[in-house]
Amino acid sequence: MSIRFDGRVAIVTGAGNGLGRAHAMGLAKLGAKVVVNDFGGARDGTGGSLSAADKVVEEIRQLGGIAIADGADVSNFEQVTMMVDRATAEWGSVDLMCANAGILRDKSFGKMEPADFAKVLDVHLTGTFNCCKAVWDGMRARNFGRIVLTTSSSGLYGNFGQSNYGAAKTGMIGLMNVLAQEGRKTDIRVNTISPTAATRMTEELLPPDALALLKPESITPAVLYLLSENAPTRTIMGAGAGSFAVIKLLESEGVNFDESEWSPDTIAAHFAEISDMAGARALEGAFQQTQKYVQQAATRLGIKV
Incomplete structure (x- = not known):
């Protein structure tokens, strides 16, 4: 049976561009009603506008899909709660949450300002907590929920100049591990995607030939699978350029001493x-x-x- 999302309501954060846009479009094409969330800020999180989200909503509608735009700042729990309440009032539930929104404030650790470290954690890690928390009670009440968090190889493996981003992204793994355990009895499945794609986050870091291979759309199939009815839970998937992998944290057998x-x-x-x-x-x-x-x-x- 083909994966479909008919009758499901999804929120995709950071969906005005790049990965989030691809995920929102993918969900809508498979029948989901989609909240296209985007604060509309610059790559470092400054500014704010609904224009990017509105554009994606219009694209979805032109394809026959159903979507609304929302400009909630994911680092603001009250705004995120209002977004979830709005979707629930409009369509009856929020079944799927794709926490994708993020910012970059890259600097080597020696030059990293505490404010830049805190802001990146606030958007990525606290923002993801806010999104999960805002949908959690509704998912538990309905005995169904699918959540996808977004980690990064910068956190899993390390990347120069991204101590703030790497710390925030690794935090997603701890959040996933606990939420997957707590969500099992009410069929809330929580997974994580580790994407490598050509977005405004990476456009200055990779040569043009590599960027051409790393289309955001190459990540979306894994996200859609992890949001689907028969998704696993507590799984990290890596994706990029059409390659897909499962990532695990392993522990050696070890040795016991007197x-x-x-x-x-x-x-x-x-x-x-x-x-x-x-x-x-x-x-x-x-x-x-x-x-x-x-x-x-x-x-x-x-x-x-």
Whole structure:
């Protein structure tokens, strides 16, 4: 059965350009009613205008879709709540949330001003929290919800000059992990996309030939899948230029030592063994790590726990 979103209501933040626009268009083409949210600011988050969102809404309507524009600043919880309330009043629910909005204020860490660090976290991480929080109760009440957060390779792997952006984007993984657990019993599935695309965020960072391959539309199929009825939950997908991957945080099997050996010299002597990834696996929750360590200690001591 083909994936469709008929009867579903979606909010896509940062949808006036780039990735958000592609996601909003993709959802509308598959039948969703879409709130095209965009604060309309510059790349650094200054300014503000509804013109970009209005343009995308008009594009959707010309294709026969249903959409409204909204200029809520995602870093303002009251504005986000009003946006969700408006969509609910208009169409009865918000079923799908794609938290895509973001800004850049790149500087090397030595030159990073606290205000620039705080503002990027406020838009990306707190803004994503605001979006999830505003739709959470309604999704729980209806026993259905699909949420996609947006991380970045800058956070997952690191990128010079983006300590603020990288920290915010890595925070998405922690948020996803917890929300996916808390949402399971009411069928709220929470996933994360790590996109690489040619947008105004990246246009100055890549050569023209690379940018030509990295169309925002090449990311959208993964986002639509993660928002679909049969989506997984607690999954990170990487996407770019038509390539799609699953990203996991892995932990080595590790080594357990007797208390008499608890010293930095022991760690140094056995670091190769400790860091051996041959038996590495992705853990499904914080307590699973605790259980693993306790079981290793108990096995070494020959006791049952």
